[in-house]
Amino acid sequence: MVAELISVGTEILLGNITNTNARYLAEECAALGLSCYTQVTVGDNPGRLEEAVATALSRSDVVILTGGLGPTEDDLTKETVAKVLGLPLVEDPHSRQRIEDYFKKGIHRPPTDNNWKQAMIIEGCQVVDNHNGTAPGLIVTTAGEKQVILLPGPPGELYPMFEEAIRPFLEKLTSQIIYSRTVKIGGMGESYVADQIQDLLENQTNPTIAPYAKIGEVHLRVTARAATKKEAKKLIRPVIRELKKRFGKSIYTTRNEVTLEDKFISLLEKYGLTVTTAESCSGGLLSGRLINVAGASDVINRCFVTYANEAKQDLLGVKNSTLRKYGAVSPQTAREMAKGAARAAKSQVALSVTGIAGPGGGTSEKPVGLVYIGCYVKGHTEVIECHFSGNRQKVREGTVARAIDFGRRCVMKYGK
Incomplete structure (x- = not known):
C-alpha cells in the first residue's frame, strides 16, 4: 500500500518553520508498512494544492495532508480536497459544539465568526476529534476506496491525533499485522551504530531494522510483518536480543514511548x-x-x-x-x-x-x-x-x- 504526504503552508516553503510533521509521518508510515515514495510541500494556493491532491490520488492509496485547517481565509485544505473529490462541505454539529466548549473552558471568550469555519467538514467523512485544538481531523474514503486524511498543522495537535486515531485506522487497512519496537541507544553516533550492525542491515528481510539519528542518541526501529501480533513479536525477539548483545548498557530502553x-x-x-x-x-x-x-x-x-x-x-x-x-x-x-x-x-x-x-x-x-x-x-x-x-x-x-x-x-x- 502506497502513502503520499502533502504538507500545506507557504511558511514551510519559505523556510520560516521546519517541517517536522513530514519527518514524523514518514517514520510512522514506514513503521506501519506503508510505502512512502513521494512527499510534496505546497503553499497556500488553491490551484497548486488542487493539482497536488489530484496527482497524489492518481498514484497513491493513502494521501495524508497536514496544515491548512485553520480559521483564516488562506486555510483552504478542506475546501480544495472537497473540490477534487466532488463533495460538498457541511457543518458538523458535534465539531461546532466542541469548538464552543473549547473557547468557553480554555480561552474564556466566545468564538469569532471565522472559528465556525473549522466546524465545516467534507460530506460523508469520518471526523477525528482534536483534543488539543479546534480543527478536527477528517478521513475521507473515496469512491475508488482510497483514503484521504486531513490533519491539523501544529505538531502539538497532529501527533496526539495520529497516535490516538489515525494509526489505529491505518493498521486496519493492511492485510498483515505490522509490529515495531524501538531500541534506543544513548551516547553513540549514527555512523558507529550503523557500522556495528552492517551485517544485520545487509541481510535483513523480515524483520527489518531502520536506524534514525537523534541528537545525542540513535534509535533502531525493528519492524516485523506477520499474520498475528504474537507471531510478529516472536520474529522481533531474537533481533532485540542480538542488539542488546552488541550494545549492552548503551541501550536505555526498547519501549517506543520512553525518552x-x-x-x-x-x-x-x-x-x-x-x-x-x-x-x-x-x-x-x-x-x-x-x-x-x-x-x-x-x-x-x-x-x-x-x-x-x-x-x-x-x-x-x-x-x-x-x-x-x-x-x-x-x-x-x-x-x-x-x-x-x-x-x-x-x-x-x-x-x-x-x-x-x-x-x-x-x-x-x-x-x-x-x-x-x-x-x-x-x-x-x-x-x-x-x-x-x-x-x-x-x-x-x-x-x-x-x-x-x-x-x-x-x-x-x-x-x-
Missing part, C-alpha cells in the same frame, strides 16, 4: 536518589529537559545556572585557584561544579556542564564545541570530555543529551 530523560528520572526514583544540575554553557537547558518529565519534582529540588565564574565560586564553591589555573572550561572545574552542586542542594546525584557553545570564544587549545560534563553520585565523581559540532543551539542540545546519558550510566554504576 532518555524518562529513563534517567525513573532510575533516580528506583534508587531513592535526588539530583541537581550545575550548568554553564547549557544555561538551564539541561534542567529544563529533566523537568519535562512528569513526576520530576520527586527527585529534583533545586538547580543552578552558573554562567559567570563568580557564580561558580559563590553558589558551587569552585576554587578561585582552579579557575585561574585551568579555566572555566576544564575537567577540574566540571568536577568541582558537580561536587559543589551536590553539596549545595543536598543531593546524592549532580550533573555539571561547562564548555564553549560558540560561535565565538574558542581557541586552538579549547575550540568551539569543547564541553566537559561532570557527574557526582554518592561520593563518586567522573568527568568526560566531549566535542560537538554545529551551531550554538546544536552544541547545547548535544551537550544536554550526552549529560543525561552520562548521568544514567553513572547512576547505574554507583547509585545502587
Whole structure:
C-alpha cells in the first residue's frame, strides 16, 4: 500500500518553520508498512494544492495532508480536497459544539465568526476529534476506496491525533499485522551504530531494522510483518536480543514511548536518589529537559545556572585557584561544579556542564564545541570530555543529551 504526504503552508516553503510533521509521518508510515515514495510541500494556493491532491490520488492509496485547517481565509485544505473529490462541505454539529466548549473552558471568550469555519467538514467523512485544538481531523474514503486524511498543522495537535486515531485506522487497512519496537541507544553516533550492525542491515528481510539519528542518541526501529501480533513479536525477539548483545548498557530502553530523560528520572526514583544540575554553557537547558518529565519534582529540588565564574565560586564553591589555573572550561572545574552542586542542594546525584557553545570564544587549545560534563553520585565523581559540532543551539542540545546519558550510566554504576 502506497502513502503520499502533502504538507500545506507557504511558511514551510519559505523556510520560516521546519517541517517536522513530514519527518514524523514518514517514520510512522514506514513503521506501519506503508510505502512512502513521494512527499510534496505546497503553499497556500488553491490551484497548486488542487493539482497536488489530484496527482497524489492518481498514484497513491493513502494521501495524508497536514496544515491548512485553520480559521483564516488562506486555510483552504478542506475546501480544495472537497473540490477534487466532488463533495460538498457541511457543518458538523458535534465539531461546532466542541469548538464552543473549547473557547468557553480554555480561552474564556466566545468564538469569532471565522472559528465556525473549522466546524465545516467534507460530506460523508469520518471526523477525528482534536483534543488539543479546534480543527478536527477528517478521513475521507473515496469512491475508488482510497483514503484521504486531513490533519491539523501544529505538531502539538497532529501527533496526539495520529497516535490516538489515525494509526489505529491505518493498521486496519493492511492485510498483515505490522509490529515495531524501538531500541534506543544513548551516547553513540549514527555512523558507529550503523557500522556495528552492517551485517544485520545487509541481510535483513523480515524483520527489518531502520536506524534514525537523534541528537545525542540513535534509535533502531525493528519492524516485523506477520499474520498475528504474537507471531510478529516472536520474529522481533531474537533481533532485540542480538542488539542488546552488541550494545549492552548503551541501550536505555526498547519501549517506543520512553525518552532518555524518562529513563534517567525513573532510575533516580528506583534508587531513592535526588539530583541537581550545575550548568554553564547549557544555561538551564539541561534542567529544563529533566523537568519535562512528569513526576520530576520527586527527585529534583533545586538547580543552578552558573554562567559567570563568580557564580561558580559563590553558589558551587569552585576554587578561585582552579579557575585561574585551568579555566572555566576544564575537567577540574566540571568536577568541582558537580561536587559543589551536590553539596549545595543536598543531593546524592549532580550533573555539571561547562564548555564553549560558540560561535565565538574558542581557541586552538579549547575550540568551539569543547564541553566537559561532570557527574557526582554518592561520593563518586567522573568527568568526560566531549566535542560537538554545529551551531550554538546544536552544541547545547548535544551537550544536554550526552549529560543525561552520562548521568544514567553513572547512576547505574554507583547509585545502587
